[in-house]
Amino acid sequence: MLQGKKIILGITGSIAAYKTAMLTRLLVKAGAEVQIIMTDDATEFITPLTLSTLSQKPVLSKFVKSESGEWNNHVELGLWADLLLIAPASANTIAKCANGICDNLLLATYLSAKCPIAFAPAMDLDMYKHPSTSENLRKLESFGNIVIQAASGELASGLEGQGRMQEPEYLVKKIEKILDVKKKFKGKKVIITAGPTQEAIDPVRFIGNHSSGKMGYAIAKSFLNAGAHVTLISGPSSLHPPSALSTYSKIQTAQEMYAEVDKHYDTADIIIFAAAVADYRPKSVAKEKIKKQSEAMTIEMEKTIDIAKTLGARKKKNQLNIGFALETENEEENALNKLKNKNFDLIVLNSMRDKNATFGHNTNKIKIFSAKGLVAETELLDKSEVAEIIVNQIHKLSIENE
Known part of the structure; x- marks a missing residue:
């Protein structure tokens, strides 16, 4: 060996x-x-x-x-x-x-x-x-x-x-x-999205979530160790990008993330949609800081672009799209619907019910589904170990598709 x-x-x-x-x-x-x-x-x-x-x-x-x-x-x-x-x-x-x-x-x-x-x-x-x-x-x-x-x-x-x-x-x-x-993905081009997006309300405030980017960054490291050419597109995060990335892009909004993924999508072999992208954004952004004037405030919202679904519609036969689902109820049902609706080949399910397994933690607990059903399940592990399991499942699927 x-x-x-x-x-x-x-x-x-x-x-x-x-x-x-x-x-x-x-x-x-x-x-x-x-x-x-x-x-x-x-x-x-x-x-x-x-x-x-x-x-x-x-x-x-x-x-x-x-x-x-x-x-x-x-x-x-x-x-x-x-x-x-x-x-x-x-x-x-x-x-x-x-x-x-x-x-x-x-x-x-x-x-x-x-x-x-x-x-x-x-x-x-x-x-x-x-x-x-x-x-x-x-x-x-x-x-x-x-x-x-x-x-x-x-x-x-x-x-x-x-x-x-x-x-x-x-x-x-x-x-x-x-x-x-290192041999598994030698020469393969991989795109990974990670972290949150932030949608501005005014020059000071934004709508976002608690994602740290740790899972996406860990997957990027695993693919680098597997010999892949990795493009990491990250929302706001305090993490250091892994060395040897082919491309590293920092973005803030869902639209900016879509533009960056779209730029590399057609030449990629594998795309991992690990970012926690905001589903809605304020319809209009105030030019100045909004002052506290009344007891209540209403912000009119509009949908952001569904990056995975939009790009999944043009997925080629030789591409693999991998999604993530963070759920609080009807978890497996919602994940499988997302797998189908967004043309994913695999989906990684997180549950908010699992302690120390979601945003901000160094550990995670997941289930991985394909169209055939459950293909892998983990206990609570360090995110670097979870990343290896995800990458190994993608490798297994890529071999089956050859």
Whole structure:
């Protein structure tokens, strides 16, 4: 599975560094070419000699090769690799990567890498659960990086809880999955809409909703990891766009979103309508701020353009349109009606009844339907995991349609 793959294994200062001997051995056995970069602290836990013997390459840790005076070119390393895995990833290194601090060769390589990047955290329970660590991990994911959540068990401190680096066998399977998924949508053009739209009432106020864009952005990252050319069209959101997007457009209104999707629609292979688009807008927008004058106020509304239905009417045979439905009642019935009426190939159903599964949360719980009925269902999962499930279902459907 990993034959010929070039993997940089970044090792940082953690007791879990002892596991990297077996991890290196398994990666080499699977056919990978492994280049190890260690931080100075990591060398206190396992020797470079052990790892260079197992990887069959000199272990790198300094910017300059002491014996020759040549430098280890972090830019070339970043271009060389198919994957950068930092395992174990200490709280210190995670914080530095999340905030762009660059004071060793591994960090410089991280900032230069053009390949998928994965972190396997390892630290004590309290460190792992600390809000600053959680925030740093969220930042890394928002940059398009993959965080392989720590396992639970007995920790070096003697405590029991989450913080153990995943075992080498698990990490190898995860690497295989990351690198294999890259083939699934190679060369495919994907459009994803995300976030809310905002329809102006006056220069100060607007009609909108609570969508954060997290689900759409997570799907964009999954498609990028799958090798697709991704166009992300986003309503107002505080999220950072993933790196390597083909196109990134920020819009505000439903009409603006339609114009951007329409621009790319005919050449796209897959279109994901994940945005929470306003159904209505004020019929007229006040030129000045509306002052509070009476106890009641009436705003005359008109329908916005139905982007998915309008574009779905001209969907080609080789295109896949994927929709989302957020429902509060008659959920499955409403979702299936939407699937049919808007010419979707799949529809992803969210329920407002599910706690921590809709707007603003990092987790989601979904059902996916095709014209044949239910094709996938999840428990409450991180949105990055839900995104992978959605992308895998789209891949399955694309194979069936070939």
